[in-house]
Amino acid sequence: MGLAALPIVNDPGLDIPIQELTPERIAEVFNRVVDQETAARFKVYLNTCVHCGLCSDACHWFLSNDRDPRFSPVGKVKQTLWKLIKKRGRVQPAFIKECSRIAHTECNVCRRCSMYCPFGIDIAYLLLTVRRICSELGVVPQFLQDTVNSHAVTLNQMWVKQDEWIDTLQWQEEDARAEVKTGRIPLDKEGADVFYSVIAPEPKILAQLIGNIAQIMAVAKVDWTMPSFDGWDNSNMAMYSGDFEIMGRVERAHHDAALRLKSRRIVMGECGHAFRGAVYDGPKWLGWREPPIPLIHAVEFYHELIFSGRLKISHKFETPVTVQEPCNIIRGRGLGPKLREIIQATCADFREPEPAFEHNYCCGAGGGTINCGPPWKTSRVKGNSVKAEQLAATGAHVIITPCHNCHSGIEDIVGAYKLGMHVKFFSEILMEVMEIPEELKA
Amino acid sequence: MYNFVSGPLVWIAFIIFFAGMIYQFLRMLKSAQKDKVIYPYMSLKYSLRSLFHWIIPFASKNMRARYEVTIVTFIFHLSLILLPIFLAAHVVMFTFSWGPTWSVVSESTATFLTVLVILACLFFLIRRLMLPEIRFVTEPSDYLLLLIAAAPFLSGFIANRQWFDYETVLIIHMISGAIMLMAIPFTRLSHMLFFPFTRAYMGSEFGAVRRAKDW
Numbered sequence: 001m002g003l004a005a006l007p008i009v010n011d012p013g014l015d016i017p018i019q020e021l022t023p024e025r026i027a028e029v030f031n032r033v034v035d036q037e038t039a040a041r042f043k044v045y046l047n048t049c050v051h052c053g054l055c056s057d058a059c060h061w062f063l064s065n066d067r068d069p070r071f072s073p074v075g076k077v078k079q080t081l082w083k084l085i086k087k088r089g090r091v092q093p094a095f096i097k098e099c100s101r102i103a104h105t106e107c108n109v110c111r112r113c114s115m116y117c118p119f120g121i122d123i124a125y126l127l128l129t130v131r132r133i134c135s136e137l138g139v140v141p142q143f144l145q146d147t148v149n150s151h152a153v154t155l156n157q158m159w160v161k162q163d164e165w166i167d168t169l170q171w172q173e174e175d176a177r178a179e180v181k182t183g184r185i186p187l188d189k190e191g192a193d194v195f196y197s198v199i200a201p202e203p204k205i206l207a208q209l210i211g212n213i214a215q216i217m218a219v220a221k222v223d224w225t226m227p228s229f230d231g232w233d234n235s236n237m238a239m240y241s242g243d244f245e246i247m248g249r250v251e252r253a254h255h256d257a258a259l260r261l262k263s264r265r266i267v268m269g270e271c272g273h274a275f276r277g278a279v280y281d282g283p284k285w286l287g288w289r290e291p292p293i294p295l296i297h298a299v300e301f302y303h304e305l306i307f308s309g310r311l312k313i314s315h316k317f318e319t320p321v322t323v324q325e326p327c328n329i330i331r332g333r334g335l336g337p338k339l340r341e342i343i344q345a346t347c348a349d350f351r352e353p354e355p356a357f358e359h360n361y362c363c364g365a366g367g368g369t370i371n372c373g374p375p376w377k378t379s380r381v382k383g384n385s386v387k388a389e390q391l392a393a394t395g396a397h398v399i400i401t402p403c404h405n406c407h408s409g410i411e412d413i414v415g416a417y418k419l420g421m422h423v424k425f426f427s428e429i430l431m432e433v434m435e436i437p438e439e440l441k442a
Numbered sequence: 443m444y445n446f447v448s449g450p451l452v453w454i455a456f457i458i459f460f461a462g463m464i465y466q467f468l469r470m471l472k473s474a475q476k477d478k479v480i481y482p483y484m485s486l487k488y489s490l491r492s493l494f495h496w497i498i499p500f501a502s503k504n505m506r507a508r509y510e511v512t513i514v515t516f517i518f519h520l521s522l523i524l525l526p527i528f529l530a531a532h533v534v535m536f537t538f539s540w541g542p543t544w545s546v547v548s549e550s551t552a553t554f555l556t557v558l559v560i561l562a563c564l565f566f567l568i569r570r571l572m573l574p575e576i577r578f579v580t581e582p583s584d585y586l587l588l589l590i591a592a593a594p595f596l597s598g599f600i601a602n603r604q605w606f607d608y609e610t611v612l613i614i615h616m617i618s619g620a621i622m623l624m625a626i627p628f629t630r631l632s633h634m635l636f637f638p639f640t641r642a643y644m645g646s647e648f649g650a651v652r653r654a655k656d657w
Binding site: 038039040041042043044045047048049050051052053054056057058062067069070072074075078114115116118119120121122280284287289330331332333334357358359 | 470473474475476477478479480482483492496502503504505507508511515573574575576577578579580581584587630632633636637639640641643644645647648651652653654655656657
């Protein structure tokens with residue numbers, strides 16, 4: 001084919017475990033996963049695909065890498081599953097490293113391609129199955145595996161200890177009270193209307209976001225709580241590494257915490273993958289058709305607060321803004337219209353991206369890809385030049401990004417392609433434009 | 443030879459085709475039970491919504507973006523299915539054996555549609571050879587399947603024109619038709635059977651679970 005070799009990336013999470021593998025061991029795991037964990041979807045998808053290549057144009061990796069066929073969705077399936085199936089899993093250990101590179105680091109499982117496949121084949125599901133096989137073989141990029149280890153030990157993604165968690169909340173409560181007199185973070189309050197959960201990077205590195213929500217809740221007079229115990233972290237990297245047992249434990253702990261506090265509903269912070277895990281990937285694995293208590297994403301919650309009049313907007317944000325639409329709440333929950341409504345309600349100059357809504361490009365960071373860490377950053381940023389072009393074309397100065405993975409991924413792209421734009425969570429916009437009644441001002 | 447291919451072989455081909463389709467269908471239903479998510483998430487409303495957007499030309503974004511593929515694909519599939527059913531020569535043979543008859547397409551229309559199918563196959567072949575993203579995922583079986591689909595039309599066209607030895611061409615035509623019928627349930631041509639179901643499941647997941655569009 002004459003395709004130039006891709007740069008070799010060293011990752012101890014892949015390079016060390018493959019030394020212990022044998023073709024027999026790989027075959028055993030592959031056949032176990034395929035026989036016991038997959039059924040109709042896996043078989044029918046693989047037998048129905050007519051290799052037409054129409055999924056290619058859906059993939060930002062393919063478009064950004066000069067239409068290199070190795071990055072097309074079906075190309076990724078060919079380079080992994082087709083060979084595994086042909087050889088019945090009896091492949092060389094080095095091949096498993098390739099599988100992990102492709103499935104963990106070069107696919108965001110954003111599911112845009114299943115909207116381009118005429119048959120509606122869920123290609124992301126096929127690549128998640130490859131991840132599952134790699135994970136069962138212990139071959140997972142080191143940084144990603146570290147987050148899974150953290151989930152396994154602490155039930156949160158970033159090794160946050162309980163005292164640190166509580167301490168951070170107290171500190172943020174204090175900060176919130178410096179602005180809004182009634183700012184509080186009620187811990188373990190039973191029967192609250194809202195159980196608010198965040199992802200572990202918030203207490204770890206973005207604590208002010210928790211302070212912000214404390215102010216928003218106080219101004220909107222929301223009856224809310226956060227748990228002091230495990231289950232406060234709604235993120236789930238095990239869902240993306242392929243360690244579904246840990247994924248199930250993490251999701252169960254999150255829902256259990258809300259149930260234990262007898263909360264009426266869960267409101268999740270601005271994160272896409274966490275929402276996906278809590279609302280369907282987790283429940284699917286746990287055998288629940290729906291989550292046990294109502295669960296909404298921050299975008300829906302802010303929509304409710306703004307349009308019910310509980311939050312008043314004092315003035316509009318003037319700087320031109322555009323939006324990064326997180327796959328897991330747009331293609332994954334149809335929140336595109338609501339997201340626009342809250343932006344229109346708070347911003348004076350909104351620049352629509354193209355493509356938009358369900359067809360918007362992935363940020364290139366989601367699906368656990370950014371969690372594969374620094375070794376893979378170069379290829380990740382290179383793999384999303386279409387996003388940089390799309391954002392630049394809007395002429396906006398601020399990109400509203402209601403998802404943590406998107407936020408970090410877009411920041412990387414803004415930096416690498418020198419877009420000179422700023423990335424903001426919606427809550428940060430809200431903090432600037434929300435009206436704090438005089439009697440609440442500290 | 444002629445008697446065999448126009449008699450028993452036709453029976454064999456149809457029996458294998460229908461039995462194979464039923465077998466694959468039942469196998470899919472059984473396997474869907476093991477795949478715990480399928481039945482709980484299937485929704486008739488969203489299945490139909492999705493199918494509706496994917497069986498109408500240009501009703502989905504990718505069909506508009508790849509308009510040339512859309513046009514060729516729709517002409518190809520419609521002709522491929524309808525032409526053999528409404529071809530005068532086929533209807534006459536059926537009537538001769540069984541009695542019932544139905545309206546047929548004119549010979550000139552039939553010839554025109556046959557040429558379209560052959561040109562469509564050429565289009566698919568060229569696309570496969572020229573576009574790197576398709577060439578990359580092309581296996582020998584992809585060429586073989588294309589040949590299996592094209593052969594009955596190509597040989598039918600040659601027979602109709604009476605080029606070469608008529609009876610030999612006719613035998614080749616009937617054999618190639620039988621091969622295609624028998625291949626459908628057991629190769630990727632089975633998308634004829636599976637397409638509505640893969641689409642329906644994805645439509646259900648997008649509509650009912652994710653509340654999003656899938657076109």
